[in-house]
Amino acid sequence: MFAPLDLKSASHFYGLEVDVRNKRLLAVWLQQIRAPFLILPVVLTLVGIATAHWHGFGHLGHSLLLLAGVVFAHVAVNLFNELSDFQTAIDAHTARTPFSGGSGILQAGKTTARQVHLAAYGALLAAGAIGLYFCLVSGWPLLALMVCGALAVRFYTSHLARWLIGELVSGLTLGSFVVIGVHYALTSFMTLDIIYIALVPGILTALLLFLNEFPDAEADRQGGRRHLVIFFGKKKSALIYACTVFLLFALIAAGPFILNIPYTVLIALATLPLGVVAVFLTLKHHEEPARLVPAQGLNVALVVLTDLLLAIAYFL
Numbered sequence: 001m002f003a004p005l006d007l008k009s010a011s012h013f014y015g016l017e018v019d020v021r022n023k024r025l026l027a028v029w030l031q032q033i034r035a036p037f038l039i040l041p042v043v044l045t046l047v048g049i050a051t052a053h054w055h056g057f058g059h060l061g062h063s064l065l066l067l068a069g070v071v072f073a074h075v076a077v078n079l080f081n082e083l084s085d086f087q088t089a090i091d092a093h094t095a096r097t098p099f100s101g102g103s104g105i106l107q108a109g110k111t112t113a114r115q116v117h118l119a120a121y122g123a124l125l126a127a128g129a130i131g132l133y134f135c136l137v138s139g140w141p142l143l144a145l146m147v148c149g150a151l152a153v154r155f156y157t158s159h160l161a162r163w164l165i166g167e168l169v170s171g172l173t174l175g176s177f178v179v180i181g182v183h184y185a186l187t188s189f190m191t192l193d194i195i196y197i198a199l200v201p202g203i204l205t206a207l208l209l210f211l212n213e214f215p216d217a218e219a220d221r222q223g224g225r226r227h228l229v230i231f232f233g234k235k236k237s238a239l240i241y242a243c244t245v246f247l248l249f250a251l252i253a254a255g256p257f258i259l260n261i262p263y264t265v266l267i268a269l270a271t272l273p274l275g276v277v278a279v280f281l282t283l284k285h286h287e288e289p290a291r292l293v294p295a296q297g298l299n300v301a302l303v304v305l306t307d308l309l310l311a312i313a314y315f316l
Contacts (some may be wrong), residue, residue: 032105032116033195034078034266041210042067043307044175048182050314051194052202054262057187062134066182069130072123077153077174080121082106082228083113090216099296100212124153129208141190145181149173161225164266167213168213171206175181193259196251200268203248204303211241211299215289242279245302249275252306264313271309274302276293 045067052058084090086106096104105111129145152173153162160166179198184190212238213220213229221230229237252268255261281295 011174028105028110031103032111033075034103038071038074043304044178045070045182046311047201047307048179050311051183052186054314055187059186064200064244065130065293066185070178072127073149073153076127077156078121079116080154083116083120088223090219091217094219096218096292097215099300100215106215132134138185138188142181142184145177149177163226164226166227166230167206167210170209170280172204175205176202193261196255196259197261198247200251201307203244204306207244207299208303211296214286216294238282241282245275245279262313264316265310267313268306268309271302271306275296278302
């Protein structure tokens with residue numbers, strides 16, 4: 001005799017199975033978009049929101065929408081990077097670290113190039129749609145920032161990183177322009193002090209990319225890239241990293257004394273010890289990818305915490 005079919009139990013089991021599959025799929029895509037690194041667009045957006053607040057402007061709904069747009073843009077650049085590195089086989093030859101070398105999801109066959117391609121363009125279009133809304137609401141000067149940002153997102157890996165300008169353009173468009181754009185979207189005006197303080201997140205964003213290029217330099221060179229670490233070599237690049245970190249803190253320290261910038265931004269100097277240790281480790285271990293990982297971790301903390309302290313300073 002066969003036991004009667006328990007439709008309720010079967011339905012419950014099927015529901016659990018679907019739920020597990022959905023969770024696995026979500027986990028795969030969170031890895032694919034490099035979700036932990038999306039803290040960067042969050043803090044960048046916060047800086048722009050904070051400067052607008054300091055100038056007397058704020059709008060919760062618009063702030064959240066801007067946050068979504070900036071996150072979509074960074075998701076797009078991460079996906080285009082993953083796709084390019086898969087197609088050129090760069091990620092097949094990198095020594096993967098928690099901060100560089102790609103996610104490995106495409107290489108493992110958990111997603112396809114077509115899926116990543118569609119997701120990248122979908123994220124870019126979503127960011128563009130939000131940007132166009134703010135062009136209508138706040139002013140068309142935002143369009144220039146949007147176009148520059150979209151070009152950087154789409155062509156960073158495939159072109160800019162081969163033309164020796166990847167770090168500079170990405171720092172400018174995915175760092176400084178984010179702060180400037182968010183501020184303008186909320187206020188409809190721009191001042192020299194905002195442009196000045198936006199240089200700090202721009203430099204930090206460039207430093208994040210720059211140091212993470214050290215372990216991948218040889219694989220990148222074989223894949224046709226030509227970024228600063230490849231051009232100057234790791235020893236000179238380590239010196240450039242050190243000088244740029246100290247330039248960063250000089251800009252922060254000088255800001256309140258030369259422009260209409262609140263003295264509270266000096267709290268961002270609290271991350272100087274992180275920068276000093278990251279510089280020391282980079283100068284010492286620039287040729288040793290495994291031993292450079294702590295410097296990469298400190299560099300990430302330097303970027304995120306300095307941006308966050310800048311935002312807090314403008315809210316105080």
